Structure formats: structure tokens, C-alpha cells
Amino acid sequence: MxxxxxxxxxxxxxxxxxxxxxxxxxxxxxxxxxxxxxxxxxxxxxxxxxxxxxxxxxxxxxxxxxxxxxxxxxxxxxxxxxxxxxxxxxxxxxxxxxxxxxxxxxxxxxxxxxxxxxxxxxxxxxxxxxxxxxxxxxxxxxxxxxxxxxxxxxxxISHWLFLSVFLLAVFLATGKRLGEKQALGELAGGHRKSLLSYPDGFLQGAMYMTGGAVLVTYTQYVIVRHALVYTVPLCCFGLLRFILRVQAGQGGDPTESLLKDLPLFIVGVLWAVMIGWGLYVGY
Missing domain, CATH: 1.10.357.140 (UbiA prenyltransferase)
Structure with missing residues (x-):
């Protein structure tokens, strides 16, 4: 064993x-x-x-x-x-x-x-x-x-947090599916049937749409918390970096992207530090 x-x-x-x-x-x-x-x-x-x-x-x-x-x-x-x-x-x-x-x-x-x-x-x-x-x-x-x-x-759970998590999850799931479709090419349908049902451009469009919506709902969530609003640029960078990674054919698995993509990992750590500072130190 x-x-x-x-x-x-x-x-x-x-x-x-x-x-x-x-x-x-x-x-x-x-x-x-x-x-x-x-x-x-x-x-x-x-x-x-x-x-x-x-x-x-x-x-x-x-x-x-x-x-x-x-x-x-x-x-x-x-x-x-x-x-x-x-x-x-x-x-x-x-x-x-x-x-x-x-x-x-x-x-x-x-x-x-x-x-x-x-x-x-x-x-x-x-x-x-x-x-x-x-x-x-x-x-x-x-x-x-x-x-x-x-x-x-x-x-x-606040409404804005619920919406942010939901839209982020759809965004990441869409990116993962797009990454699979790009990597597998003609073999995509043999691995996952749903990939055959997504016409060209649909997954890209869905990823862009949900990514933009995440930025809006997350901004609404943090804007009343003053210090936390400065994490919005990090959120924007993270979304764009993930899109770039998927479109470049580097894979769309969220966990692998966070652990293996250094810029994404650094942004994730900075986000946690800034949130922690704003909530536990700054106030």
C-alpha cells in the first residue's frame, strides 16, 4: 500500500x-x-x-x-x-x-x-x-x-457577501470549464459531455460577465467599511490575473492557480493582510 x-x-x-x-x-x-x-x-x-x-x-x-x-x-x-x-x-x-x-x-x-x-x-x-x-x-x-x-x-451572512461569493464561484467555475475545453481540444467531449454544449465564446463571455459582477458586489460589500475599500484594486488584479491565466492556456483550476501562480498567491496574501489590518488593527 x-x-x-x-x-x-x-x-x-x-x-x-x-x-x-x-x-x-x-x-x-x-x-x-x-x-x-x-x-x-x-x-x-x-x-x-x-x-x-x-x-x-x-x-x-x-x-x-x-x-x-x-x-x-x-x-x-x-x-x-x-x-x-x-x-x-x-x-x-x-x-x-x-x-x-x-x-x-x-x-x-x-x-x-x-x-x-x-x-x-x-x-x-x-x-x-x-x-x-x-x-x-x-x-x-x-x-x-x-x-x-x-x-x-x-x-x-450579509446580502452583498452572499452575492460576491456566489458570483466569484460561478466566475471560477466558468474559468475552469474554459481551461478544460482549451486544453483538451477535440477530446473535450469525451472527457466531459457538457463541454460540447458550450458554443464558442459562451464561456469567455460568462467569465467576463461574472468577473465584472464580482467587482461590483465586492465593492458594495466593502465600501461602507472605509479601510477595506482599498482592497478593491487587489480584487480587480486577481480577477484579471485569473482570466489571463485561463486565456493563456495555463489552466483554470482555482486551487492550483492560487498555489502555483506567484502573482495570484501574493495578491491573495496581501488581500488577507489588508483585510486583517483594517478589521483587527486599523479600527
């Missing part, structure tokens, strides 16, 4: 998305209060396990198509490093642990987690084949993480 193969199966780098649970207390200025960080550990861990279980299911269902993908063929299941039966066993263990942790926090958090699991499972089985629907399924995952954070920390 290769431990590294099983770790890759869980896709731990994708757990970065679950930091969305900490956005409500971070943006609400309460993250550094005593006990707040610890309060979010169980919800965060539950979503990490839940997301890993859905990734495993998706990899099992897509294992035959992934063998023809230039990068995904090296994943543990399509490459044969992890047997399907073993992968399903690990996925079931992750699922059970996720539900147990969520119910131990609150029934509402558990319901949000179940909604996340239902949508992501439906996405893996069928919905990813439906154009536009697949984009909204991906976006729902980010929104449910945000709402889970609000529930875990008992913080109400």
Missing part, C-alpha cells in the same frame, strides 16, 4: 476551499476572539472529510474517461495505484466521519452538510453533464460552505 497514493486520493489541497467556513468570523472581525478558531475546527474538518468523499466518488465514476485525460490519468484510481474497492471504503469512512462531526456541532450544520453531499453527489452522477447547471452546482458548494460558517459561528 502506498500511503502517498491514498493521500492524493483525498485531494488535501482542495481543502483550502473549506476555509470559506472561516470567512464569516474573519470578515466580521471576531476571528481572534478567545475560542473562535477552535469553534470552527469540527465544522472545517467535517467539510474536509465530506469533500474528500465526493472527490473519491467522482474519481471512481470518471475513472475510465480520466485514463484519456493528459493530467487526470495520473490520479490514484485511473492510474491503478488505488483499487476501486479500497477507494470506496476510504470514501465511506470519510462520509461517516463527516456526518458524525457535523451532527456533533448542530443539526442545522448537519443539514447544510447533507445538502452539500446531495448536490455534489448528483453532480458526480449526472448534473455535471448539463451545461450551466454544472456551473451552478460548483457555485452552490461555495455558498453552502459560507452558510455553514455562518451557522457554526452564529454570524448572519
Amino acid at each position: 502506498k500511503i502517498t497514493a491514498y493521500l492524493k486520493l483525498l485531494r488535501p489541497t482542495q481543502w483550502l476551499k473549506n476555509l470559506m467556513l472561516y470567512f464569516p468570523p474573519f470578515l466580521g472581525g471576531t476571528l481572534l476572539q478567545p475560542g473562535v478558531l477552535q469553534k470552527g475546527m469540527l465544522p472545517f474538518l467535517s467539510f474536509c472529510l465530506a469533500s474528500s468523499s465526493t472527490y473519491i466518488l467522482n474519481d471512481v465514476l470518471d475513472r475510465h474517461r480520466d485514463t484519456h485525460h493528459p493530467r487526470k490519468k495520473h490520479r490514484p484510481i485511473p492510474s491503478g495505484a488505488v483499487p476501486v474497492a479500497a477507494a470506496l471504503l476510504v470514501g465511506a469512512a470519510c462520509l461517516g466521519g463527516a456526518l458524525w462531526l457535523a451532527f456533533s456541532v448542530s443539526h442545522i450544520l448537519a443539514l447544510i452538510l447533507v445538502a452539500y453531499l446531495v448536490i455534489t453527489t448528483s453532480y458526480s452522477v449526472k448534473l455535471k453533464e448539463l451545461p450551466v447547471v454544472d456551473l451552478f452546482c460548483i457555485a452552490s458548494g461555495f455558498l453552502l460552505r459560507l452558510e455553514a460558517g455562518g451557522e457554526a459561528f452564529r454570524i448572519e
Whole structure:
């Protein structure tokens, strides 16, 4: 048994998305209060396990198509490093642990987690084949993480923050689909059916539209917070950098883009520092 193969199966780098649970207390200025960080550990861990279980299911269902993908063929299941039966066993263990942790926090958090699991499972089985629907399924995952954070920390999510996260999620999902279509070319339909349904120019247009909308809603969210308005240029740079990366054929995976693109990573760190300074020091 290769431990590294099983770790890759869980896709731990994708757990970065679950930091969305900490956005409500971070943006609400309460993250550094005593006990707040610890309060979010169980919800965060539950979503990490839940997301890993859905990734495993998706990899099992897509294992035959992934063998023809230039990068995904090296994943543990399509490459044969992890047997399907073993992968399903690990996925079931992750699922059970996720539900147990969520119910131990609150029934509402558990319901949000179940909604996340239902949508992501439906996405893996069928919905990813439906154009536009697949984009909204991906976006729902980010929104449910945000709402889970609000529930875990008992913080109400503002309308502008909700809209900013939703539009950003659609923007990133669109960029990811466009990156796949560009990278796979004529083989795109064999890997993902929905890519055949997107006419030329649609994904680019959707990415530009949602990117502009993100800038507007994010500006509305921070403009009343005075010091935070100075993070808008960083938001604009990050959006444009991601578009440039996708259009240049460097891939549209949000997590990989953040970790592997130095300008994006620096901007992300600067954004967090400026938000932290404005909320926890400047005031």
C-alpha cells in the first residue's frame, strides 16, 4: 500500500476551499476572539472529510474517461495505484466521519452538510453533464460552505457577501470549464459531455460577465467599511490575473492557480493582510 497514493486520493489541497467556513468570523472581525478558531475546527474538518468523499466518488465514476485525460490519468484510481474497492471504503469512512462531526456541532450544520453531499453527489452522477447547471452546482458548494460558517459561528451572512461569493464561484467555475475545453481540444467531449454544449465564446463571455459582477458586489460589500475599500484594486488584479491565466492556456483550476501562480498567491496574501489590518488593527 502506498500511503502517498491514498493521500492524493483525498485531494488535501482542495481543502483550502473549506476555509470559506472561516470567512464569516474573519470578515466580521471576531476571528481572534478567545475560542473562535477552535469553534470552527469540527465544522472545517467535517467539510474536509465530506469533500474528500465526493472527490473519491467522482474519481471512481470518471475513472475510465480520466485514463484519456493528459493530467487526470495520473490520479490514484485511473492510474491503478488505488483499487476501486479500497477507494470506496476510504470514501465511506470519510462520509461517516463527516456526518458524525457535523451532527456533533448542530443539526442545522448537519443539514447544510447533507445538502452539500446531495448536490455534489448528483453532480458526480449526472448534473455535471448539463451545461450551466454544472456551473451552478460548483457555485452552490461555495455558498453552502459560507452558510455553514455562518451557522457554526452564529454570524448572519450579509446580502452583498452572499452575492460576491456566489458570483466569484460561478466566475471560477466558468474559468475552469474554459481551461478544460482549451486544453483538451477535440477530446473535450469525451472527457466531459457538457463541454460540447458550450458554443464558442459562451464561456469567455460568462467569465467576463461574472468577473465584472464580482467587482461590483465586492465593492458594495466593502465600501461602507472605509479601510477595506482599498482592497478593491487587489480584487480587480486577481480577477484579471485569473482570466489571463485561463486565456493563456495555463489552466483554470482555482486551487492550483492560487498555489502555483506567484502573482495570484501574493495578491491573495496581501488581500488577507489588508483585510486583517483594517478589521483587527486599523479600527
